[in-house]
Amino acid sequence: MIDIVKLSKTFGTRTLWSDVTVTVSSGEMLALVGPSGSGKSTLLNCIGLLDKPNAGEIRHEGADITRFGRREIRRFRRDILGYLFQNYALIENATVATNLEVAVKPQRTLRGKTSVDIAEALERVGMAGQDEEKIHHLSGGEQQRVALARLMVKRPALVLADEPTGALDHANATAVIDILREMSDAGCAVVIATHDDRVRDRCDAVFAVNENSLVA
Numbered sequence: 001m002i003d004i005v006k007l008s009k010t011f012g013t014r015t016l017w018s019d020v021t022v023t024v025s026s027g028e029m030l031a032l033v034g035p036s037g038s039g040k041s042t043l044l045n046c047i048g049l050l051d052k053p054n055a056g057e058i059r060h061e062g063a064d065i066t067r068f069g070r071r072e073i074r075r076f077r078r079d080i081l082g083y084l085f086q087n088y089a090l091i092e093n094a095t096v097a098t099n100l101e102v103a104v105k106p107q108r109t110l111r112g113k114t115s116v117d118i119a120e121a122l123e124r125v126g127m128a129g130q131d132e133e134k135i136h137h138l139s140g141g142e143q144q145r146v147a148l149a150r151l152m153v154k155r156p157a158l159v160l161a162d163e164p165t166g167a168l169d170h171a172n173a174t175a176v177i178d179i180l181r182e183m184s185d186a187g188c189a190v191v192i193a194t195h196d197d198r199v200r201d202r203c204d205a206v207f208a209v210n211e212n213s214l215v216a
């Protein structure tokens with residue numbers, strides 16, 4: 001699904017990581033671990049085309065996505081990518097329902113199918129019946145769960161998650177890991193930056209960013 005090949009990132013004279021080579025396949029869940037500041041979020045941002053590496057390639061279906069132009073970037077984000085990032089990337093002023101509706105692909109709006117999907121997704125994340133709440137009235141953990149519900153509605157081929165359990169209590173963290181695992185088992189490639197051993201234990205592979213190697 002995604003082949004990272006000899007990827008390097010520097011800020012000024014500081015090398016964050018170099019020659020990172022790692023693959024994540026469809027149906028596979030990869031954890032990125034390492035101390036705070038080791039560059040986990042930066043690596044996710046490079047895969048999500050929010051930041052640019054200084055050298056190396058990120059290959060998807062034969063193309064180096066780091067060389068994409070604006071139009072290809074937009075298409076990749078729209079058709080392939082799903083984010084679960086620390087700032088949630090929700091529309092603050094809009095309702096929960098509106099935030100989920102934007103993830104629905106046009107062809108799936110037919111035959112009233114989407115409302116079922118949205119209701120199901122909200123139920124799975126423990127937010128049933130909260131469709132009409134405004135995002136800015138929700139807690140951080142609730143917003144994170146709305147972002148997860150939006151991913152379930154979008155069903156992207158690649159999910160990038162940055163500390164998805166960071167703001168959550170034990171029960172909600174378990175629910176989030178279960179859902180990411182389910183999406184991965186359904187064929188999605190999932191990359192998760194995490195400090196949480198419970199997340200790491202549920203992944204198929206663990207890459208230590210600070211050591212530039214897969215962990216056994």
Ligand SMILES: Nc1ncnc2c1ncn2[C@@H]1O[C@H](COP(=O)(O)OP(=O)(O)OP(=O)(O)O)[C@@H](O)[C@H]1O
Pocket residue numbers: 011016034035036037038039040041042043193
């Ligand atoms: N635009 C930038 N310019 C300069 N330095 C940056 C920039 N973006 C990130 N950094 C630095 O890169 C380092 C890695 O940051 P990053 O957020 O990727 O770490 P992380 O592994 O995700 O840490 P955490 O576990 O705390 O989330 C940090 O020291 C940060 O200050």
Ligand SMILES: [Mg+2]
Pocket residue numbers: 040041042162193
């Ligand atoms: Mg981070």
